[in-house]
Amino acid sequence: MGRKILHLADLHLGYKPHTLGDGAGLHQQQRDTLLTRIVSWVLEEARDEVGLLLIVGDLFESPHPAPGLVESVIRELSRLVAAGIQVITIPGNHDELTYTDGVYRTHADRWPGRLVTHPRPHEVMVLEWDKVVVAVHSMAYIQSESPDSPVFPPVSGKDVFHIAAVHATLTDRLGGFIAEGDRALKVRFDDLSQKGFSYVALGHIHNGPLEWTTAGAAAAYAGAIEGKSYHDPGGAGLLLVDPSSRPPVLERRPINRHIIRNGIISLHEVQDESALERRILEWAGHNLQAEKYPRLTDFKGEVDFSSMALRIRLQGHAGFVLDIERIQARLAPRFLALEIRVEDPAWDLGDWTRWKNEETLRGAVVRTAMEKIGAAAHEEERRFLTEAAAVALRALHVATQEGNVTR
Structure with missing residues (x-):
């Protein structure tokens, strides 16, 4: 069984490209089959490496993706669960949990793995991999219920690799790049690392790779893999996190087709x-x-x-x-x-x-x-x-x- 975390975010499945001319249709096909390619890669090439798939927001472009796309995603995530690989899905701000008729509410009872639905930070899952214990803490943004700047409680246990997984803007590292009206949660890397978190797994910012380290901790945006447009080109690759060291070792591997x-x-x-x-x-x-x-x-x-x-x-x-x-x-x-x-x-x-x-x-x-x-x-x-x-x-x-x- 694998001992690494595959950190994904911002796949935006269902997005329809508007700026790629005659290539838009083919690019949309590649985008919408991205998760299938990732799951196949894990099962065929990285089964001995990956023990957890962590999706940190905006798996879908909207809270109401096409039914066929939803079924495809559920089928692919189920393949991982059946193979003994843990899956955690966190809603973002494009596919947020606020909508009562949204994808995560209507399919909550059949969603593979663990679906994060609580509007405030909490412990989601604890995994024990030989000598490494991994604890994932997260939340789902729900309008009028979630604070804009959520407070993650301090964590303890020097032998536990604590992860704060949140679809948010890292304000103490990206403060100068926050657009006015940025509709996202806001957290601080220094605050989370001082509270005992070894890794801050982020979604929301597509550019990459964006990674930071301090003594004993790291933070990273997974970034967009298949881009949306010339202004949002993607190309971040797959992000693998090795929790056996502090700070963790981060590794990128290419998978984008376009x-x-x-x-x-x-x-x-x-x-x-x-x-x-x-x-x-x-x-x-x-x-x-x-x-x-x-x-x-x-x-x-x-x-x-x-x-x-x-x-x-x-x-x-x-x-x-x-x-x-x-x-x-x-x-x-x-x-x-x-x-x-x-x-x-x-x-x-x-x-x-x-x-x-x-x-x-x-x-x-x-x-x-x-x-x-x-x-x-x-x-x-x-x-x-x-x-x-x-x-x-x-x-x-x-x-x-x-x-x-x-x-």
């Missing part, structure tokens, strides 16, 4: 569209397989990008006519999803190749600029003309917004 990345490329570094396409692929290859391609220029072009959703932001001015739609059309089939954005405001308004056909002042500016750029004798002149056209387009946009000119 990789979501955000990149920045300077247009000053490329000479034409072909070079820009090459740089995008170099960036993606380096980021996807950093060990194989430690430098951008090491990329040879043979990487499979079908598991990567990539957003590239282009900065600066191009010294050539830039057709974003054409580049995207050529590269997108190689990726799960690809989005290319130009951060220069003149380009954000649209694409020059579309504007040139307009019978407008903007169309006239673009036609003139493209003609002069195409006839430029050298690179420096092309760059100067491109930047000058961008300045003119910005000024035209401002004047249009202020009502001083009709585009």
